[in-house]
Amino acid sequence: MVWDKNENMARADLEQLQMERLQSTLYRVATHVPFYRNKFSDLKIDGESFTSLSDLSKLPFTTKQDLRNNYPYGMFAVPLRDVVRIHSSSGTTGMATVVGYTKKDIDTWSNLVARILTAAGVGKEDVIQIAFGYGLFTGGFGLHYGAEKLGASVIPISAGNTRRQIQIMQDFKTTALVCTPSYALKMADVMMDLGINPNGLSLKYGLFGAEPWSEKMREEISERLGIIATDNYGLSEVMGPGVAGECQECNGLHVNEDHFLVEILDPETLEPVMAGEIGELVITTLTKEAFPVIRYRTRDLTRMIPAPCPCGRTLHRIQRIMGRTDDMLIIKGVNVFPTQIEAVLFDIEGTQPHYNLVVEREHNEDKVTVLVEVVESIFFDQMKKQRTMVDTIKKRLAAELGVGVNVKLVEERSLERYNGKSSRVIDKRQL
Amino acid sequence: MRVEQIAVFLENKSGRLAEITAILAENNINIRALSVADTADFGILRLIVDQVAEAEKALRANGFTVGKTTVIAVEVPDRTGGLATVLKCIEKEELNVEYMYAFVNKTGENAVLIFRFDEMDRAIESLQRDGFTILESKQIYSL
Numbered sequence: 001m002v003w004d005k006n007e008n009m010a011r012a013d014l015e016q017l018q019m020e021r022l023q024s025t026l027y028r029v030a031t032h033v034p035f036y037r038n039k040f041s042d043l044k045i046d047g048e049s050f051t052s053l054s055d056l057s058k059l060p061f062t063t064k065q066d067l068r069n070n071y072p073y074g075m076f077a078v079p080l081r082d083v084v085r086i087h088s089s090s091g092t093t094g095m096a097t098v099v100g101y102t103k104k105d106i107d108t109w110s111n112l113v114a115r116i117l118t119a120a121g122v123g124k125e126d127v128i129q130i131a132f133g134y135g136l137f138t139g140g141f142g143l144h145y146g147a148e149k150l151g152a153s154v155i156p157i158s159a160g161n162t163r164r165q166i167q168i169m170q171d172f173k174t175t176a177l178v179c180t181p182s183y184a185l186k187m188a189d190v191m192m193d194l195g196i197n198p199n200g201l202s203l204k205y206g207l208f209g210a211e212p213w214s215e216k217m218r219e220e221i222s223e224r225l226g227i228i229a230t231d232n233y234g235l236s237e238v239m240g241p242g243v244a245g246e247c248q249e250c251n252g253l254h255v256n257e258d259h260f261l262v263e264i265l266d267p268e269t270l271e272p273v274m275a276g277e278i279g280e281l282v283i284t285t286l287t288k289e290a291f292p293v294i295r296y297r298t299r300d301l302t303r304m305i306p307a308p309c310p311c312g313r314t315l316h317r318i319q320r321i322m323g324r325t326d327d328m329l330i331i332k333g334v335n336v337f338p339t340q341i342e343a344v345l346f347d348i349e350g351t352q353p354h355y356n357l358v359v360e361r362e363h364n365e366d367k368v369t370v371l372v373e374v375v376e377s378i379f380f381d382q383m384k385k386q387r388t389m390v391d392t393i394k395k396r397l398a399a400e401l402g403v404g405v406n407v408k409l410v411e412e413r414s415l416e417r418y419n420g421k422s423s424r425v426i427d428k429r430q431l
Numbered sequence: 432m433r434v435e436q437i438a439v440f441l442e443n444k445s446g447r448l449a450e451i452t453a454i455l456a457e458n459n460i461n462i463r464a465l466s467v468a469d470t471a472d473f474g475i476l477r478l479i480v481d482q483v484a485e486a487e488k489a490l491r492a493n494g495f496t497v498g499k500t501t502v503i504a505v506e507v508p509d510r511t512g513g514l515a516t517v518l519k520c521i522e523k524e525e526l527n528v529e530y531m532y533a534f535v536n537k538t539g540e541n542a543v544l545i546f547r548f549d550e551m552d553r554a555i556e557s558l559q560r561d562g563f564t565i566l567e568s569k570q571i572y573s574l
Contacts, residue, residue: 374440374496375496376496376497376498379438379440379496379498380438380475380498381436381438381475381477381498381500381547382529382530382547383468383470383475383530384529386473386475387470390472408472408473409440409442409472409473410442411440411442411444411447411494411495411496412440412494412495412496413494414442414494
């Protein structure tokens, strides 16, 4: 069962549609977004000379840093009065990315999320519990509007307060759960502690995303909660949730290719990989009005699944995301860059900080400890002042990252000095 | 009137304290008094030594984080009630004590109380007014 007929489009028709929409997007960004106008002019690109999708490789890339450099509204292609929604990533100026949506964008977004909900088995008779945080992150609102468009009964419970979540799941007879996969397992643990049998619940479907998860985790979730657990993918820079989602075959995420042109490129050479090989997912939006992006480097690693899907959708699938090409981490569903931690510590210490980031998973919950090397500027002979300092570091990191962390002071020069970025992070999770 | 005290950050690892005392010994530095304040995660070692600058240098050279602050050393007769009389004066004047520790003089007659006050000047003035002896730094170092 599909939500809209484009999901079954013949490939030739799809490519024709993509081409038209790409030309329209190129015109839009060249006219309204200085960043792209300048880039096109530097590279002597003329959108009107585009005749085939393979011309895509002539277009420049867009990176997260480009978006940060244009904080807050520099990349918007419409005047602010036409923007009806603004979302943002965590972080202060220099680290946050801001995205905008017109009324039509919201409608498109809602329809694309309705598509992935339908693919996952959810329909208007379902009761959906959305346990994603509602706020500047796109997860909560994205799934909410899509579920409403679908006509399902939406419980906008947001994240946290697990006991209450379970109570509501029982009382309101939730049939579909939306949250991070690790939170689903946490709920299963709490149910066990409370002596609640998940088989007694009305749960049938689960849509999980915002963090990477393994096939093993999927098996555990579907067994323990008695549901069909599907993966979905999105990122706010491109739209939010609804970029791609699994059908009930649970074997790859159908990409909404009539709205997003995807490429899988070698992260070093930026050339297309051989068909079916792993590479970096690069996305060009085809219908976004307020915030179109051209060849956005997601830094997510995946591969295309070339075989046709038994569900009948002609939209190609990508495999579950298998890693990153940069040092970004996902902790409790929130994107965290180690450089954010560095910026906060530098500000507090007044010198180049030395730290390690240890990430573990305890009882299905991500736990982060930032080990900070002590320096004189943050060392006090008075215990009260020293403990206040540790608290200050904790609070400021939580405010910057959007997720809580533990802080432990360690001796100077006790942490390994890193050469590359990756050795600051010790990720003990087996994802 | 004020005595310099060194503070050293201690991670909760065994052997750190032993290492610090070894480094001081190697450099012929004498510890006059010490105190450790600890939490589950870390400790703060406070030291009164006889060569402050040398101690700082030696400890820093070995990778320790060292801070320096001033404290007051009050002498009291070493008999029961000695500490109580000092604390009564402090309470009367509503002086806030950040921390304190004590040690006994070798000659056996007096005890020395090390105090860190919020208001150092007012503390010195009040204690002297009430007749307590505040030791000079060179007196401490040579005890």
